Amino acid sequence: MIQTIYSYEKRPELSELLTGTEEYYKLKSKITEYFHEKLIAGTYTNLGQDTVYFKPTGELIGLSIYNEFIIDSYFGTSHPFQNLDMLRLRNHDKHVLDFYHWEFKKEQLILTEFVRDTMFYNNEWVGMDDFVLTDKQIRLRLVKRE
Secondary structure (H helix, E strand, O other): OOOOOOOOOOOHHHHHHHOOOOOHHHHHHHHHHHHHHHHHOEEEEOOOOOEEEEOOOOEEEEEOOEEEEEEOOOOOOOOOOOOOOEEEEEEOOOOEEEEEEEEEEOOEEEEEEEEEEEEEEOOEEEEEEEEEEEEEEEEEEEEEEO
16 A cells, blocks of 8 residues: 655745635635746747737737736536636637647746537527637747746
8 A cells, every 4th residue: 555645834935825815715816926927927939939928917918919817716516627727818808718738848838728628509600608629729929937
């Protein structure tokens, strides 16, 4: 039998995530901000060598019509994205919201589009609650972390 030993340690550098977060949504927003800053924020280039900026605040500059990104902080019990890491790309003014799986491979951030899964029911295609990956990808090369 293999034994797993867990050790717990106090992480003072993360105390700001819990300070003043008595409410669920305040904690969720602080975790999301932390993920933005530590995981995604930075300067990237796309294949055409255009510069793309993911700001720690969630602002997005230089990527198609999108002007905002929101990383999934995994709060809640609904997981329609197959338990894959998910990033929302949005333009609130133009009512555009798209979902992408994100992953890093070496110095590349690879975004793969999610679309709503469908099934054929009563002679028509009906959207389901879950999402599946497509072949559409956005590949960005990390130039500098924020």
